[in-house]
Amino acid sequence: MSALSSHAILNRLNKGDLVISPILNSDQIGESSVDLRMGTVVMVARAGLQSHVEPSAYLKATNLDHHDSVKDRKQKHDRFDIPFHKPFLLHPGSLALVPTLEWVTLPENLQGVVTARSSWAREGLNIATATIVNPNYRGIITLELANLGEIPIMLYPGLRLAQIAFYELTELPKGSTKKQKNKPQFDMNFEPEAGDIAKHDQCFIPRKNDDNKAESHIKIVQQAPQLITTPPRNLFCRILTKLTSG
Amino acid sequence: MTNHQSVLASILNDELFTPSAHFSTQDTISAWVFSNTAPEAVQKQVAILNAKGIVEKEFFTKYASLPAWLEEILCDLLGLLIFGPSYIGAQCNLLLSMEPSGLYLSKTHPPTALRINLVLNAAKALGYDSIAFDKDVAPHAKAFWDGVNSLIQPSDWFNVFAEESIKNTLTALQTYLSSFEKTLYPIHDKEILQQLSRQLFKLIPPVGNCYNAEGEPDCKEVDFRHILYAGWIASEFDPQNLNFAMVNRLCEHGIMQQNAISLFANREK
Numbered sequence: 001m002s003a004l005s006s007h008a009i010l011n012r013l014n015k016g017d018l019v020i021s022p023i024l025n026s027d028q029i030g031e032s033s034v035d036l037r038m039g040t041v042v043m044v045a046r047a048g049l050q051s052h053v054e055p056s057a058y059l060k061a062t063n064l065d066h067h068d069s070v071k072d073r074k075q076k077h078d079r080f081d082i083p084f085h086k087p088f089l090l091h092p093g094s095l096a097l098v099p100t101l102e103w104v105t106l107p108e109n110l111q112g113v114v115t116a117r118s119s120w121a122r123e124g125l126n127i128a129t130a131t132i133v134n135p136n137y138r139g140i141i142t143l144e145l146a147n148l149g150e151i152p153i154m155l156y157p158g159l160r161l162a163q164i165a166f167y168e169l170t171e172l173p174k175g176s177t178k179k180q181k182n183k184p185q186f187d188m189n190f191e192p193e194a195g196d197i198a199k200h201d202q203c204f205i206p207r208k209n210d211d212n213k214a215e216s217h218i219k220i221v222q223q224a225p226q227l228i229t230t231p232p233r234n235l236f237c238r239i240l241t242k243l244t245s246g
Numbered sequence: 247m248t249n250h251q252s253v254l255a256s257i258l259n260d261e262l263f264t265p266s267a268h269f270s271t272q273d274t275i276s277a278w279v280f281s282n283t284a285p286e287a288v289q290k291q292v293a294i295l296n297a298k299g300i301v302e303k304e305f306f307t308k309y310a311s312l313p314a315w316l317e318e319i320l321c322d323l324l325g326l327l328i329f330g331p332s333y334i335g336a337q338c339n340l341l342l343s344m345e346p347s348g349l350y351l352s353k354t355h356p357p358t359a360l361r362i363n364l365v366l367n368a369a370k371a372l373g374y375d376s377i378a379f380d381k382d383v384a385p386h387a388k389a390f391w392d393g394v395n396s397l398i399q400p401s402d403w404f405n406v407f408a409e410e411s412i413k414n415t416l417t418a419l420q421t422y423l424s425s426f427e428k429t430l431y432p433i434h435d436k437e438i439l440q441q442l443s444r445q446l447f448k449l450i451p452p453v454g455n456c457y458n459a460e461g462e463p464d465c466k467e468v469d470f471r472h473i474l475y476a477g478w479i480a481s482e483f484d485p486q487n488l489n490f491a492m493v494n495r496l497c498e499h500g501i502m503q504q505n506a507i508s509l510f511a512n513r514e515k
Contacts, residue, residue, distance in 0.1 A: 011461070013457065022506070084505060101503060101506055103450055105449075
C-alpha cells in the first residue's frame with residue numbers, strides 16, 4: 001500500500017476515477033492530501049434518557065426498534081442546519097458529527113484516511129479518530145469533531161477542518177466488484193448518521209433476557225452514583241422495562 | 247397593485263389576451279367555457295353549474311374569479327422565463343398529481359390542461375427544447391421533452407392563444423425582465439448542462455467542479471436553474487438505479503455546494 005502524492009491525486013481527479021467535488025482551488029491540495037471543508041449540517045451528540053451508551057440498544061432483533069421507549073435507550077443526536085456565514089459553537093467536551101462539504105467517490109483500489117488539520121488541532125479541535133474511508137465509498141465524509149480545549153470553538157461551514165490522504169491498495173479486495181454491484185441503490189451518504197455500534201458484534205452483547213445480568217454488572221462497575229444522577233423518567237423506563245421483561 | 251404588477255398585467259393584456267378570440271374579454275372567456283366544442287368533461291361541469299342556476303354570463307360573477315385566472319397565466323409565463331425548463335417539469339408533475347384530468351373548472355385557476363398547453367407552446371417558442379446535446383445526454387433530454395409534450399391536450403379547445411401572440415408576449419416579458427439582473431433563465435449553456443447531467447449520471451452532486459488545461463482545480467459559478475434542468479434530464483437516465491428522489495437529493499446537495507463555490511469565487515469582490 002502506498003500513499004498518493006499531490007500529482008497522483010490530481011491525475012486521478014482529472015481522470016475522474018477519484019472524485020472530490022468541489023475543490024475550490026489548488027491550495028486545497030497538499031503534498032499528499034486534500035483539505036476537506038465543513039458542510040452545512042451539524043449533529044450534536046447529547047445525553048438523552050440513558051445513563052450510558054448501551055450496545056444492546058442497537059441490536060436490531062427487537063420488533064420495538066421504532067418505539068419511543070426503545071429509542072430513548074440510544075444516544076441522541078440533535079440536527080442543526082448551519083447556513084454559510086452562520087456560526088456553530090462547539091463547546092468543550094462536546095461531540096459533533098459534521099459532514100464534509102465535498103462529495104467523495106473512491107475507486108475500488110483506493111482507501112482514504114481522514115485526519116484533523118494540525119492548525120485546528122492546536123486550537124483543541126480534534127477529529128476523534130483517523131477515519132478510514134473504504135474503497136468504492138460514495139458520499140460525504142462524516143467528521144467526528146470534539147473540542148478538547150477549555151473554551152468553545154466557533155466553526156463556520158466552508159472552513160477547512162480536515163484532510164484526506166489516499167493509499168493505493170496493493171491488491172483488490174476479494175469480490176470487490178461483486179460487492180459493488182450488489183450495493184443497495186440508496187447507498188450514498190448525504191448527511192452524518194449515528195453509527196451502529198452493535199453491527200456484527202451481536203454475539204458479545206447480552207439480549208433482552210440477559211438484560212438483568214448486564215444491568216447488575218453495570219451497577220457494580222459504576223458504583224451506583226451514575227445511576228442516581230439519571231433523570232427520573234429514565235428510572236421509570238428501567239422499572240417498566242424490568243417489569244415487562246418479567 | 248405594484249408598478250411591476252401593472253406593467254406585467256398590461257403586457258399580458260396587450261400581447262396575449264386582447265388578440266385572443268377566446269380570452270379578449272370576460273364575456274368571450276365565459277363563452278369559451280360554455281361552448282359546445284368543449285371536452286365532454288368540461289360540458290358536464292357546465293351542466294352542473296347550469297343546474298345551480300349559474301348561466302354563461304354569470305360564470306365570472308357568481309362562480310370563478312377572472313383576475314385570479316389571468317394572474318395564474320401570467321405567473322406560468324413568468325415561472326417559465328425565470329426558472330427555465332425545470333419549471334415545466336415541476337409544473338406538469340405538481341398540477342397533474344393534484345388533478346390528473348387537467349379539465350377541472352376551478353374558481354381560481356384556469357383549467358390545468360390549458361396552462362400546460364400554453365407553457366409547453368411557450369417553451370417551444372423560447373427554444374428550450376432545441377439544445378443539441380452530445381449523444382450521451384441527448385437521448386435523456388429528448389425523453390424529458392417527449393414526456394412533457396405527451397401531456398399536451400390535442401383538442402383545439404385548449405389552445406386559446408395563437409403562436410404569434412405567445413411569442414410577442416414572451417418577447418415583451420423578456421424585455422421587461424432583462425432590466426433585473428439574473429432574473430431571466432440563462433438559456434443555452436449547453437456545455438454546463440452537459441457537465442451537470444454527466445455528474446448526475448455518475449451519482450455525483452451537479453456543480454461547477456472543473457479542472458483547467460493544466461489539470462488544476464478551476465471551479466465555475468453555475469446558475470442553480472441549470473442544476474434543476476440537469477436534474478430533470480438525469481431523472482430519465484436510468485430510473486431503476488437513479489430514481490427521482492435520488493436525483494432530487496443530489497441536486498439539493500449540488501446547490502448547497504454551488505453556494506460555497508460562489509462565495510469562494512466572489513471572496514475578493
